[in-house]
Amino acid sequence: MIEAILSIPMAFALGSIGFAARSAPDGRHTRVQLLHLVCGSILSMIGIMVMALTAWSTHEDQHYDDFGSALTTLAALMGGALFLFGLGPLTSWLLGILGRRAVHLPLPMRLAAHDVADNRARTAPAVAATMVATALAIAVMIIAVATTAQNRAEYYPQVRSGALLVQWFSAEEAAAVRAAIQQELPGVPITQVDRQRENGHFGLDIENVEFPDLESVAPAGIIGDHALLRYLTGDPSTPYDENTAVVVTADDVEVDKVTIHYDFDFARNDESLLTKSIPVIVVKPADPHMEELFLPAKIMRDLGYHLEPDKMIIDPSIHRTSMIEQERLDRRLGDTATTYIERGFQASTGWWVFVVAAVVVALGSALAATGQVGDSRSRRVLLRVGGDSTAPLRSLAACRAGLSAACGTAMGAAAGCTIGLLLVWPMTASVEWDPMPRVAFDTPWSLIAALVVGLPVLAAVIAGLASPGTTARVVPADETRVSR
Template identity: 55%
Template sequence: MIFELTGLAIIAVITGIPALLATASVPFAVLSAPQERHGRIRRRYVAGGFFVSFFGVWMMAFGAWAAREDTRYGIIDWATITLGTLAGGGLLVFGLGPFASWSLEILGRYAERLPLPVRLAARDLAGRRATTAPAITLTMMATAFGIALTIIAVGFTAQLRATYVPQARPGTLLVGHFPAEHAGTVRAAIQRELPGVPITQSEIPAEDRSFDAHAENVYLTEESMYSSEVIGDETLLRYLTGDRSTPYDEGTAVVITAADVKVDSVDLIGMGEPPKVKTIPAIVARTADPQMETIFVPTKVVRDLGYRLEPDELIVDPSLRRISAGEQERLDVRLDGVADTYIERGYESSTGWMVVAAAALLVALGCAWAAGGGPAASSRPGRVLRRAGGGSAATFRWFGASRTGLSALCGTVLGAVAGCPIGMLLMWPLTAATSWDSPPRVSFETPWPAIAAVVVALPVLAAALGWLFAREPADRAPDPEKAP
């Protein structure tokens, strides 16, 4: 219980500090936004924000450099590096707070040559930065989170796919983790649910005694899904090699390997003091898959050594019958928890992160709508649009689309500026080895097409929403400039 609470406390600190730093960008944006319609942002806010963001990037780069080695890191070292990198990401987002107001100022200043609805939309957003800048900052935060999560998830997927070790040949049904006394019940359940399906099995010594099989000049790869030996009958040998013509003799071992070696015998080394060694004849069977390498030992040989065997796994060879997911579900119901079933389908990546990323992008879209949605904030844009467009609904729709699209564009670009370095640099501490069996890293590929799609799609979707829900301002008072 104490260790669980300590772990939760560490997680809360590691995630809470950067979250607070990032959230502080909203009040920073409010503080830096000028209250006057035509006021300009004070340069010290932009310079200060740039310095804070630069320092945050430096912290993340230092954390990535510190975690670059493919060696084991202690949990304290790892937590320190990860916290520093995450804090750097929070500082990066915090420093970008004033840039929401600054981007609106630039839009309003350089919008002279844009079409009238776009020009008025840019000026309207820039004229009320005290309210639009915080909403755009929230858009930036949500976009940065979604992009960083996408980069990290893609990197983790590549890492897990490259180091995935299958448990069987593709399409194989494995039924295991059952007590030896229930082996007959499990086999009968499979036969009832899958009538006529050939079933083979691997076996293990029933007692605590065991042995190792060793062949000269034969070294199994670390990626092999089996231990040094597999015990079974002729049907298991056919499954292991994937070749129905592999010769079988109940007194001869078979070295299944992808290497070009010659083997005449296999030593069976029993555990004990002194260890007992029995040498049996052997042949070689080639396999194209290094992960299937093992030494097959016939059941009769092991029993002749005085071992009592019991079933380890029941196997359905995919070359004889492919089991569907529906059949596996029905078999699970029939077994009722007595045994576990597994079908080897290769590495299957998780898609749960996509839901979280999509939710973050929807939040970004909502914040952009909050910044640029609704009727015009002042009567002047409405009067100008009536004079220039004849008061048509299309003119006001273009104005609404421009306003929401521009607000989303500012937040999305700033979010990409923050999310890309956060995701790319945070990958290093998150994939650092903290246990002895952690695999080395693979190369991280940034999903630039997906990032570009987000940067383009969010403003377009926001503009579409602005077009659909555009409302003409209710204020129809005469223009004071035309008053007598």
């Protein structure tokens, strides 16, 4: 379904190639029809307006509805595709300008510009393909860098760095899960996190301390034994008392008690909840992100709760689980539970595959734009100038490829930067109820510059090396009669 939806803007973007072919005139001196240029300009302006509108509508750091955000993103993509579609006739116009204004260029460059402009019905679609591929590559680079920076800022580790987390198993499967861990990691202690079996009201009231989970639907605090507290603090000497709660936080806070509000009946109102005050101490966490309220299991049992295993953790201070060990444990557990090793934020690199593929397409299109255009006139001129040497012909091929690539990448870079910088707003809009403000990101200008400069140079080198190594010398007509 998603692929079908995304294929719509992609089809519009690729339509720029057909629009360029349709608007291409027959010869160098024939101008592009004004109707094509006007229509293309209007479509491109509409596309820019759509992208600008979606960027403005998502510029605030607030919660955006999932469905509305998806529609806004799709509208932004359609605007970008429409912008590229309207640029099709501009490629034909630019090639014509290049052919007519190449008078003062060196001979190989002048002949190359004439060759490319003389057959725009063939060259314009290929240059448009280079433009579209370059624009998509640059837009994806900008958006990927922006979303990576935002995702890194929003990332919150589940457990301590290097810890193995085993979760999403039922209470009946807990014993089998523990046995599987012990078989794969013999002799390694397992830290267990418990949960209440009973449903009902459960809340915590602590002065001067705020934890994100305390007012949520999920059970407040983290329940366990001495091993869990040692895992949270990373210090085996942390004081442990079965009747004392522990605030694990990097902040300097002063608190001496926590008030527990609870009831086993959801129908009770807040005024009839049972309350109990528990003494509290404050300790530092092993990881600044691991801020928790630790509740000893005995306190929960004394309140009348029955506990059952919720998660199992391998403390990285005792054993750092390797990838091979995790894979073996996954095979043993099957669908019983899931495993996760905390390695910090891992940036996605899949977008590089698309960028590389787009660059290859742009390069291939630039080379296809040259072909054997203008063989008769240009080759004869260069052979008369260069004699039997093939260097002028190689120079002509290199210049044709370089000019075609330069036209496509220049237009593609301008379009890609426009699309990318406008689409980062809807692409980084948050669907969370408590959104994090957008963070600054570094636009990859160096990569963009390398692509814009390097692609024409690479196309010229490839075309120059791939041109025919030998060619027939142009023979005057009188010499031909004598030889006969």
